[in-house]
Amino acid sequence: SAVISQKPSRDICQRGTSLTIQCQVDSQVTMMFWYRQQPGQSLTLIATANQGSEATYESGFVIDKFPISRPNLTFSTLTVSNMSPEDSSIYLCSIIPDREQKTQYFGPGTRLLVL
Amino acid sequence: LAKTTQPISMDSYEGQEVNITCSHNNIATNDYITWYQQFPSQGPRFIIQGYKTKVTNEVASLFIPADRKSSTLSLPRVSLSDTAVYYCLVVDDKIIFGKGTRLHILP
Numbered sequence: 711s712a713v714i715s716q717k718p719s720r721d722i723c724q725r726g727t728s729l730t731i732q733c734q735v736d737s738q739v740t741m742m743f744w745y746r747q748q749p750g751q752s753l754t755l756i757a758t759a760n761q762g763s764e765a766t767y768e769s770g771f772v773i774d775k776f777p778i779s780r781p782n783l784t785f786s787t788l789t790v791s792n793m794s795p796e797d798s799s800i801y802l803c804s805i806i807p808d809r810e811q812k813t814q815y816f817g818p819g820t821r822l823l824v825l
Numbered sequence: 826l827a828k829t830t831q832p833i834s835m836d837s838y839e840g841q842e843v844n845i846t847c848s849h850n851n852i853a854t855n856d857y858i859t860w861y862q863q864f865p866s867q868g869p870r871f872i873i874q875g876y877k878t879k880v881t882n883e884v885a886s887l888f889i890p891a892d893r894k895s896s897t898l899s900l901p902r903v904s905l906s907d908t909a910v911y912y913c914l915v916v917d918d919k920i921i922f923g924k925g926t927r928l929h930i931l932p
Binding site for chain 1: 857859861866867868869870871874912916920921922923924925
Protein backbone atom coordinates (compact mmCIF):
# COMPACT_ATOMS: atom_id res chain seq x y z
CA SER A 711 0.00 0.00 0.00
CA ALA A 712 1.05 3.61 -0.51
CA VAL A 713 2.87 5.55 2.19
CA ILE A 714 1.05 8.68 3.32
CA SER A 715 2.62 11.39 5.42
CA GLN A 716 1.15 14.51 6.97
CA LYS A 717 2.72 17.71 8.24
CA PRO A 718 2.55 18.95 10.90
CA SER A 719 1.76 15.98 13.11
CA ARG A 720 0.34 18.32 15.72
CA ASP A 721 0.02 22.01 16.43
CA ILE A 722 -1.36 24.44 18.96
CA CYS A 723 -2.83 27.60 17.43
CA GLN A 724 -4.45 30.81 18.55
CA ARG A 725 -8.01 31.55 17.59
CA GLY A 726 -8.38 33.68 14.49
CA THR A 727 -5.26 32.29 12.83
CA SER A 728 -5.01 29.76 9.99
CA LEU A 729 -3.10 26.51 9.65
CA THR A 730 -2.21 24.65 6.46
CA ILE A 731 -1.87 20.88 6.68
CA GLN A 732 0.09 18.99 4.05
CA CYS A 733 -0.53 15.47 2.80
CA GLN A 734 2.12 13.71 0.72
CA VAL A 735 1.73 10.30 -0.95
CA ASP A 736 4.61 8.26 -2.34
CA SER A 737 2.69 7.31 -5.48
CA GLN A 738 0.21 8.92 -7.82
CA VAL A 739 -3.40 8.54 -6.79
CA THR A 740 -6.54 9.98 -8.26
CA MET A 741 -8.81 9.86 -5.25
CA MET A 742 -7.77 11.83 -2.17
CA PHE A 743 -9.94 12.95 0.72
CA TRP A 744 -9.82 15.05 3.87
CA TYR A 745 -11.55 14.02 7.09
CA ARG A 746 -12.02 15.54 10.51
CA GLN A 747 -12.28 13.55 13.71
CA GLN A 748 -13.36 15.46 16.78
CA PRO A 749 -12.47 14.09 20.22
CA GLY A 750 -14.26 10.83 20.93
CA GLN A 751 -16.14 10.95 17.64
CA SER A 752 -16.09 9.11 14.34
CA LEU A 753 -14.59 10.49 11.17
CA THR A 754 -16.45 13.13 9.17
CA LEU A 755 -15.70 13.63 5.51
CA ILE A 756 -14.81 17.26 4.77
CA ALA A 757 -14.16 17.13 1.05
CA THR A 758 -12.81 15.26 -1.93
CA ALA A 759 -9.60 16.83 -3.22
CA ASN A 760 -9.77 16.82 -7.00
CA GLN A 761 -6.55 17.19 -8.96
CA GLY A 762 -6.62 20.21 -11.22
CA SER A 763 -10.04 21.43 -10.13
CA GLU A 764 -11.89 22.73 -7.11
CA ALA A 765 -12.51 20.38 -4.21
CA THR A 766 -15.95 18.89 -3.65
CA TYR A 767 -17.21 19.76 -0.18
CA GLU A 768 -19.64 17.84 2.00
CA SER A 769 -22.63 19.41 3.66
CA GLY A 770 -21.55 21.68 6.49
CA PHE A 771 -18.11 22.44 5.07
CA VAL A 772 -17.28 25.40 2.85
CA ILE A 773 -14.29 26.45 0.80
CA ASP A 774 -13.81 29.73 2.64
CA LYS A 775 -13.29 27.89 5.90
CA PHE A 776 -11.42 24.85 4.56
CA PRO A 777 -9.65 25.76 1.31
CA ILE A 778 -8.01 22.74 -0.33
CA SER A 779 -5.30 22.56 -2.94
CA ARG A 780 -4.42 19.55 -5.09
CA PRO A 781 -1.64 20.65 -7.44
CA ASN A 782 -0.68 17.12 -8.52
CA LEU A 783 -1.50 13.44 -7.96
CA THR A 784 0.80 13.02 -4.95
CA PHE A 785 0.12 16.10 -2.83
CA SER A 786 -2.70 18.07 -1.23
CA THR A 787 -3.14 20.74 1.41
CA LEU A 788 -6.02 21.58 3.70
CA THR A 789 -6.16 24.98 5.36
CA VAL A 790 -8.22 25.54 8.47
CA SER A 791 -9.01 29.25 8.34
CA ASN A 792 -9.92 31.74 11.04
CA MET A 793 -9.75 29.02 13.65
CA SER A 794 -11.88 28.75 16.75
CA PRO A 795 -11.67 26.23 19.62
CA GLU A 796 -14.43 24.20 17.89
CA ASP A 797 -11.91 23.40 15.15
CA SER A 798 -9.79 21.42 17.59
CA SER A 799 -9.71 17.99 15.99
CA ILE A 800 -7.58 15.45 14.25
CA TYR A 801 -7.45 16.10 10.52
CA LEU A 802 -6.71 13.12 8.28
CA CYS A 803 -6.06 12.73 4.61
CA SER A 804 -6.82 9.49 2.86
CA ILE A 805 -6.44 7.92 -0.56
CA ILE A 806 -8.10 5.24 -2.61
CA PRO A 807 -5.50 3.67 -4.93
CA ASP A 808 -7.93 1.19 -6.52
CA ARG A 809 -11.12 2.79 -7.86
CA GLU A 810 -12.91 -0.56 -8.15
CA GLN A 811 -12.40 -1.95 -4.67
CA LYS A 812 -12.26 1.46 -3.00
CA THR A 813 -10.00 0.30 -0.17
CA GLN A 814 -9.04 3.47 1.64
CA TYR A 815 -5.72 4.24 3.30
CA PHE A 816 -5.21 6.98 5.84
CA GLY A 817 -2.42 9.27 6.80
CA PRO A 818 -1.29 9.47 10.44
CA GLY A 819 -3.37 12.58 11.08
CA THR A 820 -2.69 16.10 12.29
CA ARG A 821 -3.78 16.84 15.82
CA LEU A 822 -4.88 20.47 16.11
CA LEU A 823 -5.61 22.33 19.32
CA VAL A 824 -7.03 25.84 19.08
CA LEU A 825 -6.82 28.02 22.16
CA LEU B 826 -25.86 6.18 0.78
CA ALA B 827 -25.74 2.76 2.41
CA LYS B 828 -25.86 3.08 6.17
CA THR B 829 -24.33 0.68 8.66
CA THR B 830 -25.35 -0.22 12.19
CA GLN B 831 -23.02 -1.90 14.65
CA PRO B 832 -22.83 -2.22 18.44
CA ILE B 833 -21.45 0.82 20.20
CA SER B 834 -19.15 -1.18 22.44
CA MET B 835 -18.06 -4.72 23.31
CA ASP B 836 -15.88 -6.28 25.99
CA SER B 837 -14.01 -9.55 25.72
CA TYR B 838 -11.08 -11.36 27.29
CA GLU B 839 -7.66 -12.21 26.04
CA GLY B 840 -7.54 -15.43 24.05
CA GLN B 841 -11.22 -15.32 23.11
CA GLU B 842 -12.68 -15.09 19.63
CA VAL B 843 -14.54 -11.83 19.07
CA ASN B 844 -17.31 -11.41 16.52
CA ILE B 845 -18.61 -7.96 15.63
CA THR B 846 -21.71 -7.87 13.47
CA CYS B 847 -22.70 -5.00 11.22
CA SER B 848 -26.01 -4.55 9.46
CA HIS B 849 -26.28 -2.80 6.10
CA ASN B 850 -29.80 -3.36 4.83
CA ASN B 851 -29.53 -0.98 1.88
CA ILE B 852 -26.33 -2.34 0.39
CA ALA B 853 -26.17 -2.00 -3.39
CA THR B 854 -25.13 -4.67 -5.86
CA ASN B 855 -21.69 -3.21 -6.51
CA ASP B 856 -20.81 -2.28 -2.93
CA TYR B 857 -17.94 -3.86 -1.05
CA ILE B 858 -17.92 -4.32 2.74
CA THR B 859 -14.81 -3.03 4.45
CA TRP B 860 -13.65 -3.03 8.06
CA TYR B 861 -11.17 -0.66 9.64
CA GLN B 862 -9.40 -0.58 12.98
CA GLN B 863 -8.43 2.62 14.74
CA PHE B 864 -6.18 3.05 17.75
CA PRO B 865 -6.17 6.32 19.72
CA SER B 866 -4.24 9.11 18.03
CA GLN B 867 -3.82 7.15 14.80
CA GLY B 868 -5.58 7.07 11.46
CA PRO B 869 -7.88 4.12 10.69
CA ARG B 870 -6.14 1.03 9.40
CA PHE B 871 -7.64 -1.29 6.78
CA ILE B 872 -8.35 -4.78 8.16
CA ILE B 873 -10.34 -6.71 5.61
CA GLN B 874 -12.71 -6.33 2.70
CA GLY B 875 -15.22 -8.67 1.11
CA TYR B 876 -18.09 -8.89 -1.31
CA LYS B 877 -19.79 -12.16 -0.40
CA THR B 878 -19.30 -15.46 1.49
CA LYS B 879 -16.11 -15.60 3.51
CA VAL B 880 -12.80 -13.81 3.35
CA THR B 881 -9.83 -14.56 5.59
CA ASN B 882 -6.46 -12.91 6.00
CA GLU B 883 -3.71 -13.00 8.60
CA VAL B 884 -5.61 -10.65 10.89
CA ALA B 885 -9.31 -11.52 10.67
CA SER B 886 -12.14 -13.27 8.89
CA LEU B 887 -15.17 -11.66 7.35
CA PHE B 888 -18.43 -13.56 6.98
CA ILE B 889 -21.08 -12.26 4.60
CA PRO B 890 -24.41 -14.09 4.18
CA ALA B 891 -26.02 -14.55 0.79
CA ASP B 892 -28.34 -11.55 1.12
CA ARG B 893 -25.34 -9.31 2.06
CA LYS B 894 -27.49 -7.29 4.46
CA SER B 895 -25.07 -7.93 7.28
CA SER B 896 -21.50 -8.96 7.86
CA THR B 897 -19.48 -10.28 10.79
CA LEU B 898 -15.89 -9.47 11.54
CA SER B 899 -14.21 -12.30 13.44
CA LEU B 900 -11.00 -11.70 15.40
CA PRO B 901 -9.42 -14.97 16.56
CA ARG B 902 -7.74 -15.17 19.96
CA VAL B 903 -7.71 -11.47 20.76
CA SER B 904 -5.02 -9.82 22.85
CA LEU B 905 -4.90 -6.59 24.83
CA SER B 906 -3.47 -4.85 21.76
CA ASP B 907 -6.70 -5.48 19.86
CA THR B 908 -8.44 -2.88 22.04
CA ALA B 909 -9.54 -0.31 19.46
CA VAL B 910 -12.50 1.09 17.58
CA TYR B 911 -13.68 -1.04 14.66
CA TYR B 912 -15.57 0.53 11.78
CA CYS B 913 -17.75 -1.29 9.27
CA LEU B 914 -18.18 0.52 5.97
CA VAL B 915 -20.19 -0.19 2.87
CA VAL B 916 -18.25 1.43 0.11
CA ASP B 917 -20.17 3.20 -2.60
CA ASP B 918 -19.44 6.54 -4.22
CA LYS B 919 -18.75 8.19 -0.90
CA ILE B 920 -17.00 6.63 2.03
CA ILE B 921 -18.94 7.58 5.13
CA PHE B 922 -17.90 6.37 8.57
CA GLY B 923 -20.47 5.30 11.14
CA LYS B 924 -19.88 5.46 14.88
CA GLY B 925 -17.91 2.23 15.07
CA THR B 926 -17.64 -0.38 17.82
CA ARG B 927 -15.33 0.24 20.77
CA LEU B 928 -13.79 -3.13 21.58
CA HIS B 929 -12.20 -3.44 25.00
CA ILE B 930 -10.09 -6.52 25.68
CA LEU B 931 -9.67 -7.43 29.32
CA PRO B 932 -6.80 -9.47 30.79
